[in-house]
Amino acid sequence: SYELTQxxxxxxxxGQTARITCSADALPNQYAYWYQQxxxxxxxxxxxxDTERPSGIPERFSGxxxxxxxxxxxxxxxxxxxxxxYCQSGDSSRTYVGFGGGTKLTVL
Amino acid sequence: QVQLVESxxxxxxxxxSLRLSCAASGFTFSYYDIHWVRQAPGKGLEWVAGISYEEHxxxxxxxxxxxxTISRDNSKNTLYLQMNSLRADDTxxxxxxxxxxxYIYAMDVWGQGTTVTVSS
Numbered sequence: 001s002y003e004l005t006q007x008x009x010x011x012x013x014x015g016q017t018a019r020i021t022c023s024a025d026a027l028p029n030q031y032a033y034w035y036q037q038x039x040x041x042x043x044x045x046x047x048x049x050d051t052e053r054p055s056g057i058p059e060r061f062s063g064x065x066x067x068x069x070x071x072x073x074x075x076x077x078x079x080x081x082x083x084x085x086y087c088q089s090g091d092s093s094r095t096y097v098g099f100g101g102g103t104k105l106t107v108l
Numbered sequence: 109q110v111q112l113v114e115s116x117x118x119x120x121x122x123x124x125s126l127r128l129s130c131a132a133s134g135f136t137f138s139y140y141d142i143h144w145v146r147q148a149p150g151k152g153l154e155w156v157a158g159i160s161y162e163e164h165x166x167x168x169x170x171x172x173x174x175x176x177t178i179s180r181d182n183s184k185n186t187l188y189l190q191m192n193s194l195r196a197d198d199t200x201x202x203x204x205x206x207x208x209x210x211y212i213y214a215m216d217v218w219g220q221g222t223t224v225t226v227s228s
Contacts, residue, residue: 033214035153042203042221043145043153048214086153094213095167097143097155 002026002098004087011106018074020103022087025068030089032070034063037102038083046085047072074105082107110134110217112204117222120194128222130187130204135217138162138182141207143215144189146200156202157189194226 004024012018032050035043045054047063050070060075074081087100116128143158157178158167166178177190187204201223205215
């Protein structure tokens with residue numbers, strides 16, 4: 001198995017910065033990805049390759065990596081950012097995929 | 109536009125079988141690995157299985173091995189998931205997702221999901 005650990009919840013006020021962590025022993029050797037899932041909707045890719053942002057994703061979403069932890073940072077949080085966020089990684093042969101347990105971001 | 113559309117979900121009794129489909133459009137289906145991911149009610153995302161673009165390689169989560177079979181028909185731009193010996197804990201929304209090497213194999217396109225309910 002491939003366990004990725006995320007905090008269950010993070011709360012911030014509008015305009016503040018939210019940071020969501022994801023930890024796993026294998027992360028120094030594997031890329032991580034982040035997905036946003038709003039209520040009743042399919043997930044959307046917001047960060048790939050630890051730090052890269054797909055086209056169409058607002059600049060306030062950024063990713064970083066340090067050792068066994070990757071971090072999704074949302075700067076200037078807006079009400080529309082309230083969602084569940086999942087990190088994902090996998091083995092180098094692409095034969096296994098693992099997801100973190102998800103973090104519910106609440107915008108106060 | 110690039111799109112994945114799942115179908116085949118429904119209510120099924122424990123121990124029975126079900127086959128899900130995922131129809132692709134707007135991109136060259138045969139170029140990409142495609143995966144199934146599920147989400148039980150109120151729970152997180154759980155990877156189910158994946159298949160390489162040319163169908164030669166298939167991968168499964170440990171809990172699905174032996175019961176689920178992933179396949180694809182590139183001539184029909186369609187992915188399948190055959191689910192046998194279904195259990196109550198297989199109840200979930202099942203999503204198909206495309207993995208793109210341009211995004212270092214992130215799942216960049218997802219379908220809207222199809223709901224499977226296993227209940228007597």
